[in-house]
Amino acid sequence: MAKHATPLLDKLESGPWPSFVSDIKQEAANRNKNPKGLDYQIPKDCPEDLLGVLELSYVEKESHWKHGGIVGVFGYGGGVIGRYSDQPEKFPGVAHFHTMRVAQPSGKYYHSKFLRDLCDIWDLRGSGITNMHGSTGDIVLLGTQTPQLEEIFHELTHNMKVDLGGSGSNLRTPEACLGQSRCEYACYNTQGMCYQLTMDYQDELHRPAFPYKFKFKFDGCPNGCVCAMARSDFAVVGTWKDDIKIDQEKVKAYVGGAIKPNAGAHTNPKWGKFDIQAEVVNLCPTHCMKWDGSKLSIKTADCVRCMHCINTMPQALHIGDERGASILVGAKAPVVDGAQMGSLLVPFISCEEPYDEVKGVIEKIWDWWMEEGKNRERVGETMKRLSFQKLLEVTDIPAAAHHVKEPRSNPYIFFKEEEVPGGWTRDLDAYRKRHQR
Amino acid sequence: MAEKDVVVDFLKSKSASKSKFYFKDFQELFPDKGPRDVKKILTQLVNEEVLEFWSSGSTTMYGLKGAGKQSQAEGEG
Amino acid sequence: MAFISSGYNPEKPMENRITDIGPHKYDEYFPPVIKKNFGKWLYHEILEPGVLMHVAESGDKVYTVRVGGTRTMSITHIRELCDIADKYCGGYLRWTTRNNVEFMVTDEAAMKGLRDELNGRKFSGGSFKFPVGGTGAGISNMVHTQGWIHCHTPATDASGPVKCVMDAVFDDFKDMRLPSPVRIALACCINMCGAVHCSDIGLVGIHRKPPMVDHEWADQLCEIPLAVAACPTAAVRPTTVEYKGEKVKSIAIKEDRCMYCGNCYTMCPALPISDGDGDGIAIMVGGKVSNRISTPKFSKVVVGYIPNEPPRWPTLTKVVKHIVEVYAANANKYERIGDWAERIGWESFFKLTGLEFTHHLIDDFRDPAYYTWRQSTQFKF
Numbered sequence: 001m002a003k004h005a006t007p008l009l010d011k012l013e014s015g016p017w018p019s020f021v022s023d024i025k026q027e028a029a030n031r032n033k034n035p036k037g038l039d040y041q042i043p044k045d046c047p048e049d050l051l052g053v054l055e056l057s058y059v060e061k062e063s064h065w066k067h068g069g070i071v072g073v074f075g076y077g078g079g080v081i082g083r084y085s086d087q088p089e090k091f092p093g094v095a096h097f098h099t100m101r102v103a104q105p106s107g108k109y110y111h112s113k114f115l116r117d118l119c120d121i122w123d124l125r126g127s128g129i130t131n132m133h134g135s136t137g138d139i140v141l142l143g144t145q146t147p148q149l150e151e152i153f154h155e156l157t158h159n160m161k162v163d164l165g166g167s168g169s170n171l172r173t174p175e176a177c178l179g180q181s182r183c184e185y186a187c188y189n190t191q192g193m194c195y196q197l198t199m200d201y202q203d204e205l206h207r208p209a210f211p212y213k214f215k216f217k218f219d220g221c222p223n224g225c226v227c228a229m230a231r232s233d234f235a236v237v238g239t240w241k242d243d244i245k246i247d248q249e250k251v252k253a254y255v256g257g258a259i260k261p262n263a264g265a266h267t268n269p270k271w272g273k274f275d276i277q278a279e280v281v282n283l284c285p286t287h288c289m290k291w292d293g294s295k296l297s298i299k300t301a302d303c304v305r306c307m308h309c310i311n312t313m314p315q316a317l318h319i320g321d322e323r324g325a326s327i328l329v330g331a332k333a334p335v336v337d338g339a340q341m342g343s344l345l346v347p348f349i350s351c352e353e354p355y356d357e358v359k360g361v362i363e364k365i366w367d368w369w370m371e372e373g374k375n376r377e378r379v380g381e382t383m384k385r386l387s388f389q390k391l392l393e394v395t396d397i398p399a400a401a402h403h404v405k406e407p408r409s410n411p412y413i414f415f416k417e418e419e420v421p422g423g424w425t426r427d428l429d430a431y432r433k434r435h436q437r
Numbered sequence: 438m439a440e441k442d443v444v445v446d447f448l449k450s451k452s453a454s455k456s457k458f459y460f461k462d463f464q465e466l467f468p469d470k471g472p473r474d475v476k477k478i479l480t481q482l483v484n485e486e487v488l489e490f491w492s493s494g495s496t497t498m499y500g501l502k503g504a505g506k507q508s509q510a511e512g513e514g
Numbered sequence: 515m516a517f518i519s520s521g522y523n524p525e526k527p528m529e530n531r532i533t534d535i536g537p538h539k540y541d542e543y544f545p546p547v548i549k550k551n552f553g554k555w556l557y558h559e560i561l562e563p564g565v566l567m568h569v570a571e572s573g574d575k576v577y578t579v580r581v582g583g584t585r586t587m588s589i590t591h592i593r594e595l596c597d598i599a600d601k602y603c604g605g606y607l608r609w610t611t612r613n614n615v616e617f618m619v620t621d622e623a624a625m626k627g628l629r630d631e632l633n634g635r636k637f638s639g640g641s642f643k644f645p646v647g648g649t650g651a652g653i654s655n656m657v658h659t660q661g662w663i664h665c666h667t668p669a670t671d672a673s674g675p676v677k678c679v680m681d682a683v684f685d686d687f688k689d690m691r692l693p694s695p696v697r698i699a700l701a702c703c704i705n706m707c708g709a710v711h712c713s714d715i716g717l718v719g720i721h722r723k724p725p726m727v728d729h730e731w732a733d734q735l736c737e738i739p740l741a742v743a744a745c746p747t748a749a750v751r752p753t754t755v756e757y758k759g760e761k762v763k764s765i766a767i768k769e770d771r772c773m774y775c776g777n778c779y780t781m782c783p784a785l786p787i788s789d790g791d792g793d794g795i796a797i798m799v800g801g802k803v804s805n806r807i808s809t810p811k812f813s814k815v816v817v818g819y820i821p822n823e824p825p826r827w828p829t830l831t832k833v834v835k836h837i838v839e840v841y842a843a844n845a846n847k848y849e850r851i852g853d854w855a856e857r858i859g860w861e862s863f864f865k866l867t868g869l870e871f872t873h874h875l876i877d878d879f880r881d882p883a884y885y886t887w888r889q890s891t892q893f894k895f
Contacts, residue, residue: 012674015681016681017642018637019639020586020677021677023591026637030588030590040515041518050663054662061790061822062793064662065662065665075531076533083664105537105538105543107608108611109543109545109548110608111599112596112605113605122589123589124518128590129588131585131587131660132583132585133613142586142664147517150524151518154521157535161535162538163534163537177611181540181548182576182578191540192540194540198536199536224805224810226611227803229803230801231709231712260559264560265560266650267689268690271847279847283848307806311806314557314559315556333706333711335746335775338880341712341810375743
């Protein structure tokens with residue numbers, strides 16, 4: 001018998017999509033049964049109280065959580081988010097219900113041993129409810145009480161050799177696409193760069209000293225599966241400089257229908273037979289391709305590496321060999337001044353270990369932003385306030401036409417004094433000799 | 438005055454109105470130091486249990502340990 | 515309950531403390547075929563919805579079976595995933611950035627057994643535990659935030675509306691009939707801790723009432739300067755008010771400046787913002803993050819407000835499903851929703867979908883607004 005009646009939530013158990021309500025109920029049942037005979041360190045009925053407080057929200061259409069500023073473990077300024085129920089008497093099991101963020105391996109590959117060990121810690125010391133994963137990419141352990149925070153941290157670090165992730169005004173847990181581990185489009189080792197930078201910047205991740213949050217994301221190619229350009233202050237997006245490699249025999253196989261186009265991603269019969277002219281050549285955004293009936297050619301100088309032709313014929317076309325990445329800076333969600341997409345700062349950078357070139361750019365941006373950024377200002381907003389030119393100046397990157405979609409359409413140019421012959425100190429007497437008042 | 442005392446005295450002088458401050462507020466106490474050096478001072482104070490962090494989740498602030506109304510309101514103080 | 519120590523000594527927090535060790539290295543949990551062929555993959559093919567085959571230069575093949583996962587997940591469920599990974603995949607599995615779970619095997623027959631077993635498991639309530647799908651020109655899993663299950667400033671739930679929307683578009687999770695992939699995401703308030711601002715369909719919780727001020731408790735619960743500093747639009751200021759005959763320190767809100775972000779409530783529980791009648795969801799469409807064909811773009815608001823209708827959010831799911839169907843019937847192959855809307859013009863988008871265009875949909879927020887107005891005589895009647 002459930003502790004709380006949940007008639008509204010019960011309506012979320014039907015339908016085909018996996019039901020989180022059914023799942024929380026099975027955890028509640030598991031804790032009631034306690035098959036491992038655990039001495040639960042937080043209330044046994046917290047999954048039931050979680051359903052109870054959520055049911056109340058479904059009745060009232062209002063949240064019952066309060067934020068807590070507790071950040072958890074000693075010496076760290078992030079990794080724990082404090083949560084309290086505003087109905088603690090009705091739902092004592094979730095009166096205190098803090099979240100812990102655990103650092104995920106980049107690419108999110110796991111072995112069941114790791115996950116089972118984590119589940120065992122969370123069974124004993126937490127609610128048994130998680131997020132796999134949070135928005136930034138961490139494993140989120142959802143719901144425990146303050147005295148357990150250090151205990152969990154101790155067991156994570158000593159027994160599982162894994163650390164907490166970031167929250168607050170610091171480097172957030174970096175995230176990468178699965179990259180070269182299972183994708184032919186990856187132009188660099190996204191997981192390698194993500195891991196190395198995460199390790200090199202542990203202090204920035206755990207001890208907040210930035211004006212606001214700062215996110216790295218690493219996409220292996222312009223398809224952008226981890227949304228680096230839209231979601232991270234510092235986006236590293238794989239690209240290449242030389243020719244797309246073409247296997248003409250395979251192109252013919254696509255044209256002849258021997259290979260399914262677009263890696264089989266389109267199954268609707270209404271699209272009909274593959275038409276290379278209409279589906280690839282004509283859709284190329286720069287019209288840099290030609291198909292003469294037997295040979296596909298690409299004018300590399302005009303190619304902007306949008307990936308469409310490669311995505312459409314992955315067996316015939318392959319990314320070039322002169323590989324690296326573009327860096328785009330300043331993406332953020334809308335609050336306050338509207339959403340921003342990352343702006344291109346470095347058109348091409350080498351991505352070889354130990355990634356010193358990339359780190360050089362990062363550290364110059366941090367030094368500038370930590371000095372000039374206002375409280376709660378993302379670096380994208382600092383850029384808007386102080387200009388893109390300033391970002392170029394502090395990162396020692398020369399201005400190039402790549403940096404803009406178009407040049408400015410106003411002539412209000414802020415020249416520096418040293419850019420003008422003779423500077424700004426002028427001789428009025430000499431002027432007056434030429435001009436009457 | 439020792440650097441750590443500058444931080445503690447600043448926090449005590451403000452304690453009537455505000456118990457938590459952004460990192461940048463401390464930078465202003467040390468106009469000759471870069472942010473990384475200021476961070477070292479604050480980190481040391483955190484490790485000595487003089488200061489503690491407070492986070493809104495999206496931002497983080499520093500304050501004297503146990504100070505302020507929030508820790509009482511959270512019932513953890 | 516007897517407190518069980520991990521070995522941590524609260525008297526000496528720095529004793530034997532391990533810090534700054536970061537995550538496990540990414541290749542620690544690679545299945546052998548992944549480890550062997552790292553950086554040497556040649557091409558891939560989607561064999562059927564939810565099943566991928568990657569072929570390496572070595573000739574090795576890896577079959578991936580992708581299943582939808584709920585972001586909010588119990589350890590009982592994770593242990594079941596582990597059991598399946600142990601049975602078929604040597605214990606290895608991975609998660610995608612869209613909350614899907616992937617199992618990898620090297621044998622086609624094993625893939626089929628694995629696929630069928632995953633499709634066969636159901637919760638006692640009737641829903642699938644591990645539905646196979648989410649690939650290609652279909653609708654993959656939604657990314658989302660916490661909502662009423664754990665957030666303090668949500669304007670809607672997250673897991674619930676996601677369940678309802680995914681139920682409504684489930685056929686497209688299992689199929690690839692659409693012109694292009696459709697990425698749906700939900701953020702339970704405008705802060706968008708799960709950024710949804712570049713999704714094909716972005717659902718965003720919105721508050722519509724400024725916070726209330728609890729004058730009795732404001733000065734007792736909160737440090738007023740912190741609440742003032744938290745406001746991104748300078749709508750919060752300190753004040754003194756008469757409360758029950760006494761002058762008390764409190765807070766005043768300049769209501770026409772408030773953008774309902776809830777940041778002040780984060781700092782001060784005496785400024786509650788949630789409101790059952792005021793809160794709801796806006797629908798944004800046409801965003802993308804990929805650089806494929808067209809450049810990345812933001813989603814645009816096409817429905818300003820839909821009330822919260824728990825437990826099944828019928829209006830929301832109906833509108834989302836309708837947008838998907840109109841798009842499916844009208845867009846060209848390879849066109850994302852935003853590409854299609856731009857090609858036909860947004861006035862045609864509203865005509866085709868029948869969605870009502872209201873004044874709420876015209877941008878009036880600071881400088882960028884002007885650039886969205888029409889400075890041209892080119893438009894469609």
